[in-house]
Amino acid sequence: MISVDDTERPGPTHTRIEELDVIRGAALLGVLVMNLVHGFRKPFAYARGVAPKESLSYTDRVVENVLYAIVEDKAMTLFSMLFGMGLAMFVLRAGCDGDAMRLLARRLAVLLLIGLLHAVFLWEGDILMPYAVAGFLSLLVIHRSDALLLVLGLALPAVFPLIAWKYPGLLPQGGPAAVAHYQKALSIYGHGTYGQVVAFRAPDIVTLRAHFLAVRGLAQILGNVLVGIFIWRAWFEQRHEWLFGVALGGLVIGGGYAIYRALLEFEPTSNAPATVLLRLGWNMTLVPLAMGYGAVLLILLSFNAPRACLLTLAPVGRMALTNYLVQSAIFSTIFYGYGRGLLGQRGVVDVVLMGLFVYAIQVIVSDVWLRCFQFGPAEWVWRSLTYGKRQPIAAVSFRRSGP
Structure with a gap:
């Protein structure tokens, strides 16, 4: 997630880039929905064949x-x-000297700490820690050429499929022990007390989760971050004559492949060449499709009627870190034993509707909060710890502008 000050233009008078807040708010909805479908309503299972195949209704299967x-x-x-774009904007504002880079490193260290606390005490599906680690790695090349950033960003998503093909033993494996661990997770998450859940989850954060992300997720995230840095430095600040081309190309390339793979009902259970190619195609088309989504939103924001509707998402995007953590608190309580204990008892459509309801409330609450305060609560903590002193939080007037 990116804090509020990552969407301010540099200069004597900070100006909000509402378009990025809108895109972030829309992306947060997608993240929430998929977290509900694959993370909150049942325990994570990183090894294939560990979780039994669900018997879903026809409607649930179609929606899934x-x-x-x-x-x-x-x-x-x-x-x-967007996180990569935020890093690029931070460097642009703060400069390239050692003090600025140390400040950025502290900012990432604080995010890493927030992610660790989130993973242990709220929800094991945390994404903040991988973002922080990817941010640290991106500092090694953030001042290098745009061409290098783009090449690395587009190449890194190929790492996991190739590792899975050449070194399958590095990935979390199934087997009786993994199945037993999953069944224990079902019992503890579904019926355990909060203390039991935390005690069970904490070791997984430093074993299964860290292992899985190190092998599979980190290269993908780092590649995305580097592409984001490239987009901000080389393109986003320029005029947007290419928006329609980016939207069309991204939707055709990424969307076409996604539909093709969905129609195959592809399950990557082997390391055959055809399977490797399907994995590779999926990873390599995610960036074009995500860019296409972002470009479509920017195009819609250039028209008055859709802009008025989409701007309602800006506050929830501006408070993305706070809203992300709140979502974890709400849905872990709903699904785990110390709350409502609904783990494994709800289908896809049910949890999607839950997510839409909570997200709608967050849109309203975020708007009300930001009328009174400059930052979301978590963004304020992040900023204060980064600068080493308590930051003002009272609302200020921003001059808003488009990119």
Whole structure:
């Protein structure tokens, strides 16, 4: 996630880039929906064959396949790219000297700490830690050429499919022990007390989760971050004559492949060459499709009627970190044993409707909050810890402008 000050233009008078807030708010909805479908309503299972195949209704299966084709991994990709754009904007504002880079490193360290606390005490599906680690790695090349950033950003998504093909032993494996661990997770998450859930989850954060992300997720996220840095430095600040081309190309390339793979009902259970190519195609088309989504939103924002509707998403995007953490608090309580205990008891459509309801409330609450305060609560903590002193939080007047 990116804090509020990542969407301010540099200069004597900060100006909000509402378009980025809108895109972030839209991406947050996609992240929430997929977290509900694959993360909150049942425990994570990183090894194939560990979780038994669900018996879903026809409607649930159709909705799951549609989400798989148009949302899964795309919202995360868009968020990762926005995170990279935020890093580029921070460097542009703060400069390239050692003090500025140390401040940026502290900012990422604080995000890493927030992510660790989130993963242990709220929800094991945390994405903030991988973002922070990817941010640290991006500092190694953030001042290099645009061409290098783009090449690395587009190449890194190929890492996981190739590793899965050449070194399958590096990935979390199934087997009786993994199945038993999953069944224990079902019992503890579904019926355990809060203390039991935390005690069970904490070791997984430093074993299964860290292992899985190191092998599979980190290269993908880092590539997205580098593409985001490239987009901001080389393109986003320029005039947008290419928006229609980016939208069309991204939707055709990424959307076409996503639909093709969804129609195959592809399950990557082997390392055959055809399977590797399908994995590779999925990873390599996520960035074009995410860019296409972002470009479509920017095009819509250039027209008065859709702009008025889409701007309602800006406050929830401006408070993305706070809203992300609140979502974890709400839905872990709903699904885990120390709350409502609905783990494994709700289908895809049910949890999507829950997510839409909570998201709608967050849109309203975020708007009300930002009429009184300059930052969301979590953004304020992040900023204060980054600068080493308590930051003012009272609302100020921003001059708003488009990109």
